[in-house]
Amino acid sequence: MINGNRMHLSSHSSHITTDSAINLPDYQKIPSIFNRIIKGNEGGGTMQSGVCLRVLLLAAFTVTITAQKPAPEVFTLTVPNGPILTRLNASVTLPCELSPLFNVEPLEVRWYRSENSNSPALLYKDHKIQEAPVDPRYRGRVSLTGGLERGNVSLTLERVTLEDRGEYVCHVSNERWYEKANVYLSMNVTGSAPVLSVASGGGGQVNVTCSSEGWSPQPKLTWRNKEGTEIKNEQVLFTSDSQGLLSVSSWLLYSPSDSDWLSCTISLSEEEKRESRVLPHKPGAWKEAFIVTLVLSLLLLCALSTVVCILLKHRDQIKLEQSKSETKKLFKVTENSQEKQPVKDGINLQDWRQVKGFQEWGMQTAKETTTQKKCVPKGTFILTYLFII
Template identity: 45%
Template structure:
């Protein structure tokens, strides 16, 4: 009797539970929806991110498949038969980097990606199937990488025209790119642009155009990501009359010059016959004997200022006055000019690529025997040869070096006065390097800090394909005929912490550029970097 009563009570409840379970299973097998974010997920190289994906209503799906568009058969990750399957056809780019994140039994099918690179940017598909019903959702990611500062190069094409090229590399995603003239007006006509990607998914953008220097005195090249500050480089276009005149008028200039030289020669001959030149030389020598050191320094300052005023024209380098051995007088003013041309806006450093540095003066000083401070050598570089040579032993194993600036410091800081040293590039086809000085504060900074005067670095930089440039903000291109094999560095430091540093081609004495009148009271330390693009070393001579 009791058994019948229990049976009558439990049977309806059991039937009800079976009906409910069957209904839930039917709902799940018939329809469900996928929840994914509508906004793009932003990340940086090396980050770990989660791509959210879940089902509604929550249940434990029988299959989860993550894949790239048009790569359904080579998934990033496949969950099936209650486990993540190892497949030969899986996308090898994500091997060891992809996993499910969250409680799958609760409907969370999110994908976790480790060690991101620029090539991971783009669209991902979350595909979920249960019985005969499936849904898919799309998740967008963007791995952002700031590329290099744009570098401008100029090639003479003849007939009064030059080809101006601007290149910037290492971007993700593809950056915006604009040319502007000196008035800030965007240039849209006559441009050529090319975008290319390397094996890491980073974009290189280059643009070029033909211009006439007589019609355009300056150009600005800007590149950057849409919602970030643009990086910019500038170039001033100046051609001498010999470069811009037409072939028809060239012979006229030659004839006029020859006639002028002939007239000058006749005049000098008559003055010499009358004894005037001999008297003038005797007067000049007597005046020199009476001149004080202060007057000589003043004359040097006036000579420099006069040359700076005429620096817009192309001139051949001239030698400076010879100074006595061991002199410590400064050849530049204790105070910089109020508005120097070509200055770095952040540091008030004047960078001059047309001024003639004093090569003869630099060579009067003994070459410093610098030694690399091995305590400053980063893991990516190696020092050998009694602390005189530095190089990158394994450039092929270094990735993401676009925002990494490893270098070594030499023994320092240097005292006030004049110092000259040389750095040799063992191979003329070396791809990158930089040489210069840094402040005592900058010497303690990490290699991730940009090498700029604002951060306490004054260097001459070389990148293959773009050439030499001073590390101002924006960079200033340094014209040169061929790649350097030996660089000369001449530093003139006053006791008040005002410095001028000049760079030369040490093989022929040809001047390259000068950093003028920059202030740093804590002393300066020589710095050099062989770059990370090849194994070829730099050696301090």
């Protein structure tokens, strides 16, 4: 068995000891040590030879041989062929790996935007990440997370913004050689819900338009009917705003139906999509609906005017009856007083004439009231005119 740096071999009655130390990395000493063991057991018979063979096999399979590869003079970088997709405010890793793999801690690693090499997003030099010169927009948001000792110099970017989209350069160098490779970062941004509008297209068709804005990268626009069948259409237009976000619009000539709706779907993937629907009507249908609505409104107005007129007429009749009743009572009271009291100095006769005149005035007022024109709502004449047209 192996105990520390000393090896003891035991088999029944034989005991073999060697003071030769085995240094695990120094694997070249194993053959010489084994020769010593064999010489010390010459004449020991078959048993000792079998023990030696076991020791040889044990040493071959248990001693770990480690050899550190020297840094090559020439190397290359391996990066993805396509863009790296991410989302707003997420974390993303831009892969970059050396080939062949070796420890790159002594080397210099620089990540920068393709248009700004003098102000890198991250600079690793002299076995540490440098604080300057770096782009202040990336300070506190970037790190090397791949494992430099394994030849991985991938960049991790935290809290991704719209400005982070674009091309990045992975640059690794030493005193004799350098290599660089480009990685493109793309961001999925879901835009607004599609806005649908309908206009007359001529020939009994309608022109349906679908538009949306704020997408990245370029989305896919799909038209479908109510059965879910895709309607092929190549009339799609893309425009870009100041932030690089895309607006998309499409139009479709369609034969309308009273129950067949259309849907417009704009998507980046099955999980990232927006959809809107519309029920296109035949050309001129809105005019018919407007006329029907107008006629119903006029009918309602006419009915309300009639009710108001009837109420006002009824109120006037009540006032007229009250006026007649009060006049008759006053006349009777005055007449009775005139019969009971004598006329003195012509005063009572004058009062009697005033009461008589008041009575005649009340009767004339009642007559004028009863001969007033009938209340006819104006809405009736308007409605009659529309029906004649």
